[in-house]
Amino acid sequence: MFDLKIPPELIIQCMHCGMCLPVCPTYNLTFLEKSSPRGRIRLVKEVEDGNLPLTEDFINEMYFCLDCQACQTVCPAGVKYGKIVESARIKIFKLGKDKQAFMKKLIFKFVFASNSLFKFFARIVRFYQKKLKPLAFNFGLYEIIPKKLLQIEELAPEISDKFSDEILPEVLKPNGEAKYKVGFLTGCFMNVMYSKINIDTVEVLLENNCEVYIPKEQVCCGSVMAHYGDIETAKKLAKKNIVAFSKYKLDAIVVNSAGCGAFMKEYGELFEDDKEFREKAENISRLTKDVNEFLCEIDFKRPDVELNLKVTYHDACHLAHTQRITAQPRKIIKSLNGIDFVELNESTWCCGSAGIYNILRYEDSMKILERKIKNILETNAEIVLTANPGCHAQIEYGLKKANANIKVMHPVTILNLAYKLSKKSMEEKVDTA
Amino acid sequence: MDARVIKRLEEIVGRENVLTSIENKITYSYDATPSLASLPEAIVIPRTTEDISQILKLANEENFGVVPRGSGTGLSGGAVPLPNTIILLMNRWRKIIEIDTENLTALVEPGVITAQLHQEVERKGLFYPPDPGSMTISTIGGNVAENAGGLRGLKYGVTKNYVLGLEVVLPTGEILNIGGKNVKDVAGYNLKDVLIGSEGTLAVFTKILLKLIPKPQSSRTMLAFFDSIKTAGKTVSDIIANHITPATLEFLDNVTIKCVEDYAHLGLPTNVGALLLIEVDGHPAQVDEEARKIEEICRKNNATDLKVANSETEAMNLKTARRSAFAALARVKPTTILEDATVPRSFVPEMVEKIQEIANKYQIIIGNFGHAGDGNLHPTALTDERDKEEMKRVEQAFEEIFDFALKLGGTITGEHGVGLAKRRFLEKQYNEAGIEFMRKIKRALDPNGVLNPGKIFDLINPRCEGRLPLSREEIEKYKDLWV
Numbered sequence: 001m002f003d004l005k006i007p008p009e010l011i012i013q014c015m016h017c018g019m020c021l022p023v024c025p026t027y028n029l030t031f032l033e034k035s036s037p038r039g040r041i042r043l044v045k046e047v048e049d050g051n052l053p054l055t056e057d058f059i060n061e062m063y064f065c066l067d068c069q070a071c072q073t074v075c076p077a078g079v080k081y082g083k084i085v086e087s088a089r090i091k092i093f094k095l096g097k098d099k100q101a102f103m104k105k106l107i108f109k110f111v112f113a114s115n116s117l118f119k120f121f122a123r124i125v126r127f128y129q130k131k132l133k134p135l136a137f138n139f140g141l142y143e144i145i146p147k148k149l150l151q152i153e154e155l156a157p158e159i160s161d162k163f164s165d166e167i168l169p170e171v172l173k174p175n176g177e178a179k180y181k182v183g184f185l186t187g188c189f190m191n192v193m194y195s196k197i198n199i200d201t202v203e204v205l206l207e208n209n210c211e212v213y214i215p216k217e218q219v220c221c222g223s224v225m226a227h228y229g230d231i232e233t234a235k236k237l238a239k240k241n242i243v244a245f246s247k248y249k250l251d252a253i254v255v256n257s258a259g260c261g262a263f264m265k266e267y268g269e270l271f272e273d274d275k276e277f278r279e280k281a282e283n284i285s286r287l288t289k290d291v292n293e294f295l296c297e298i299d300f301k302r303p304d305v306e307l308n309l310k311v312t313y314h315d316a317c318h319l320a321h322t323q324r325i326t327a328q329p330r331k332i333i334k335s336l337n338g339i340d341f342v343e344l345n346e347s348t349w350c351c352g353s354a355g356i357y358n359i360l361r362y363e364d365s366m367k368i369l370e371r372k373i374k375n376i377l378e379t380n381a382e383i384v385l386t387a388n389p390g391c392h393a394q395i396e397y398g399l400k401k402a403n404a405n406i407k408v409m410h411p412v413t414i415l416n417l418a419y420k421l422s423k424k425s426m427e428e429k430v431d432t433a
Numbered sequence: 434m435d436a437r438v439i440k441r442l443e444e445i446v447g448r449e450n451v452l453t454s455i456e457n458k459i460t461y462s463y464d465a466t467p468s469l470a471s472l473p474e475a476i477v478i479p480r481t482t483e484d485i486s487q488i489l490k491l492a493n494e495e496n497f498g499v500v501p502r503g504s505g506t507g508l509s510g511g512a513v514p515l516p517n518t519i520i521l522l523m524n525r526w527r528k529i530i531e532i533d534t535e536n537l538t539a540l541v542e543p544g545v546i547t548a549q550l551h552q553e554v555e556r557k558g559l560f561y562p563p564d565p566g567s568m569t570i571s572t573i574g575g576n577v578a579e580n581a582g583g584l585r586g587l588k589y590g591v592t593k594n595y596v597l598g599l600e601v602v603l604p605t606g607e608i609l610n611i612g613g614k615n616v617k618d619v620a621g622y623n624l625k626d627v628l629i630g631s632e633g634t635l636a637v638f639t640k641i642l643l644k645l646i647p648k649p650q651s652s653r654t655m656l657a658f659f660d661s662i663k664t665a666g667k668t669v670s671d672i673i674a675n676h677i678t679p680a681t682l683e684f685l686d687n688v689t690i691k692c693v694e695d696y697a698h699l700g701l702p703t704n705v706g707a708l709l710l711i712e713v714d715g716h717p718a719q720v721d722e723e724a725r726k727i728e729e730i731c732r733k734n735n736a737t738d739l740k741v742a743n744s745e746t747e748a749m750n751l752k753t754a755r756r757s758a759f760a761a762l763a764r765v766k767p768t769t770i771l772e773d774a775t776v777p778r779s780f781v782p783e784m785v786e787k788i789q790e791i792a793n794k795y796q797i798i799i800g801n802f803g804h805a806g807d808g809n810l811h812p813t814a815l816t817d818e819r820d821k822e823e824m825k826r827v828e829q830a831f832e833e834i835f836d837f838a839l840k841l842g843g844t845i846t847g848e849h850g851v852g853l854a855k856r857r858f859l860e861k862q863y864n865e866a867g868i869e870f871m872r873k874i875k876r877a878l879d880p881n882g883v884l885n886p887g888k889i890f891d892l893i894n895p896r897c898e899g900r901l902p903l904s905r906e907e908i909e910k911y912k913d914l915w916v
């Protein structure tokens with residue numbers, strides 16, 4: 001079971017050197033130490049030592065933090081900041097001190113946690129987006145959801161016409177020889193908002209000789225709940241996934257949402273004290289691969305086509321900082337002929353989406369987004385690539401607000417496009433020949 | 434602190450700029466110095482130079498201390514508050530006011546981050562050499578107050594070599610300008626140099642005028658490995674004796690190399706005694722010539738291996754060994770105590786060997802790395818502050834290390850300053866007359882001891898028996914019994 005005591009070894013590892021301050025988005029908004037990683041760790045320490053009660057401001061700082069873990073990447077002492085803030089949130093949540101707890105529970109338990117409810121909710125929004133926009137405010141749905149959620153109505157990208165798990169069968173076989181057996185996590189956001197990206201991912205895997213398994217029993221990975229302190233719900237979901245994916249003998253489990261991949265890689269740790277489940281969980285964590293990571297490992301096929309596009313890449317926090325994956329997506333992008341790749345200034349700086357941060361702390365999130373959009377506009381790129389649905393939606397929203405005609409895409413989407421174009425040009429060549 | 438005083442502070446800077454919540458006090462109770470902390474009475478964010486002047490006048494009137502603070506990365510406790518003090522937070526003063534490309538100067542506010550200044554001036558083909566290890570977050574104000582050094586110190590000098598002028602507020606509230614864009618200026622005492630390195634005790638800097646130089650056209654990086662710290666030291670001496678001044682000349686000892694290899698997996702040999710990172714820069718022809726000579730010197734001194742970078746990326750890779758030294762050591766144990774005992778460079782091998790001997794004697798781990806070229810060492814103790822007994826041994830070890838450094842004609846601190854952490858040792862380096870000289874300057878400028886009290890030395894040095902005075906009135910009353 002999770003103890004409410006935050007392990008002192010985690011906290012004492014911080015030598016308060018301050019090297020993490022320059023990369024922290026919240027410190028750079030307030031320039032106050034308490035909104036910095038070093039300050040937050042100190043506050044947690046004082047709480048643990050019994051010198052500070054769970055004050056309102058303490059709780060506020062714990063949730064003001066984006067949990068982007070940029071601080072973890074630069075920390076010379078290897079402090080596991082993410083663990084510290086998440087443990088503090090568990091404590092706050094369990095002691096019932098979280099003012100937004102009702103809303104979070106509503107979102108976690110009734111929306112994310114149940115695949116069918118998430119889809120049900122999405123279906124309503126889809127229906128609303130397509131048909132009922134003017135009437136929606138009379139719709140009972142919006143009554144039960146706090147006002148801030150209305151702002152995500154704007155934040156929410158168009159819900160896909162068809163959810164990916166409704167289109168994709170449980171097992172797909174490649175055309176040629178099957179070299180790898182891979183599982184695929186459809187995710188909740190990806191599934192309903194960006195089902196197209198899921199389809200691109202599966203097509204890219206098939207193109208690279210993978211046999212793809214998409215267990216129907218899979219659910220939300222649980223990361224959003226865990227990051228906000230609701231560890232129990234997270235564990236319940238994780239268990240379901242572990243069982244679902246253990247059904248097959250797989251070479252890898254491919255994930256195309258940075259946040260989900262990062263969390264599934266932690267399943268092992270999550271069940272550390274669970275004798276019965278630990279081994280299975282560790283196995284799933286070991287198999288979990290971000291799609292960019294996996295494609296580079298199997299030396300993905302290079303498409304033979306010229307794409308004359310100017311693109312840039314935004315590093316999702318849970319890919320760059322949590323999973324330390326920065327080179328692989330760039331490798332995929334740069335492998336495409338004709339692509340003009342421009343590095344994004346502060347590419348590893350959080351976009352402010354951070355799970356459901358943009359819903360819970362809309363104003364803060366928008367300030368952080370502004371900085372990102374400014375950097376994107378400076379690149380003059382036509383396309384921003386990013387490998388996480390949260391960032392995808394957030395940046396799309398920011399670009400729309402800035403009236404910028406820049407598209408947001410997942411790296412697999414552009415890769416799949418290149419595959420398709422190269423096939424087409426092949427066929428044309430054959431035709432003319 | 435009296436609510437009335439807080440109210441008066443609020444009248445000066447505005448309510449929103451006086452922070453007194455417990456969360457704010459806790460997070461301004463420390464800097465980067467291990468095991469030092471104390472809560473301030475308030476944190477005050479000045480908006481203008483005039484604000485600072487008024488705050489200091491109020492401090493004299495109401496008898497409280499004022500501690501200037503940049504980013505709080507100091508390693509001697511300079512920005513740690515003592516009882517009855519407020520924090521004067523300078524980190525929002527982030528404007529680069531002017532970069533003068535004709536006179537080659539930069540005028541900046543004190544809260545500008547060192548690395549940001551580097552970026553801005555380099556965009557204009559110029560160069561600001563001081564590069565402390567903390568440059569991604571340290572402020573120029575903090576750098577000037579500590580006279581910070583860095584990796585490029587050997588060839589280019591330290592912060593003081595680049596300060597041309599200052600706008601300051603004195604402890605009693607007067608605002609004045611010192612120096613300017615003139616390369617030569619001998620009007621009156623050299624006040625600037627009294628204030629540089631004063632650790633926030635003599636003045637608050639509000640504007641800083643810095644000298645810039647043209648950016649070197651090219652550079653070459655090398656990594657050389659040696660059997661022992663002795664042969665590495667001999668190599669350093671030979672390089673200097675051959676009239677070559679590398680921009681960077683850094684060493685790592687065996688303990689540090691092992692930690693770096695464990696952490697970064699760079700493929701470094703772990704059985705060597707020391708490695709040297711050498712970088713020469715300047716005109717391409719000169720760089721070629723000097724690099725060739727250095728290679729020769731390394732070979733002559735039996736370097737076991739020598740790597741020369743042929744591209745920017747290769748250079749970066751070689752530098753990673755040195756750059757990750759601190760991070761590699763810091764993760765071994767919870768508490769990392771980074772010191773900066775410094776000796777004349779010819780004594781580096783002797784000093785490093787002695788430090789290892791002392792570490793063995795007290796059975797603690799000390800990794801050693803640093804600026805071999807200028808004798809500035811960073812013996813780094815890896816320990817756990819919860820282990821009181823071991824901490825005691827660490828303390829004793831450092832005491833011996835400083836004693837030995839002083840015996841070799843060295844100093845207790847090459848770049849981190851005295852602050853609170855090294856007050857005790859200052860008395861070993863200076864005799865009573867030396868410390869009294871400093872006290873006299875302090876007393877003349879800050880008669881009530883309001884600016885960063887208790888740092889570097891104690892102001893009041895009792896010369897009579899009996900209990901210490903309890904109030905300012907008592908001090909006044911028995912004034913002549915005190916120095």
Ligand SMILES: Cc1cc2nc3c(=O)[nH]c(=O)nc-3n(C[C@H](O)[C@H](O)[C@H](O)COP(=O)(O)OP(=O)(O)OC[C@H]3O[C@@H](n4cnc5c(N)ncnc54)[C@H](O)[C@@H]3O)c2cc1C
Pocket residue numbers: 017018019464465500501502503504505506507508510511512523543564565566567570571572573574575576577578579580581582583584632633634636637638639759848849885
């Ligand atoms: C990882 C690490 C590496 C480091 N490497 C180096 C190095 O290579 N070389 C080196 O020299 N130092 C180094 N340091 C020490 C430290 O970074 C420097 O002393 C730096 O100059 C402090 O800057 P700061 O802005 O953090 O100042 P702070 O810590 O906030 O303050 C330092 C002192 O300056 C005073 N001060 C700050 N601003 C002002 C102002 N505007 N007016 C008057 N006084 C002021 C304060 O009162 C205090 O006494 C390192 C520290 C760390 C943690």
Ligand code: SF4
Pocket residue numbers: 013014015016017018019020021037038041071074075076077078079081
């Ligand atoms: S978290 Fe790491 S980088 Fe930040 S203050 Fe602590 S030790 Fe330094």
Ligand code: SF4
Pocket residue numbers: 023024025026027035036037040064065066067068069070071072081
């Ligand atoms: S996780 Fe991100 S927002 Fe939170 S303290 Fe670290 S850098 Fe700052």
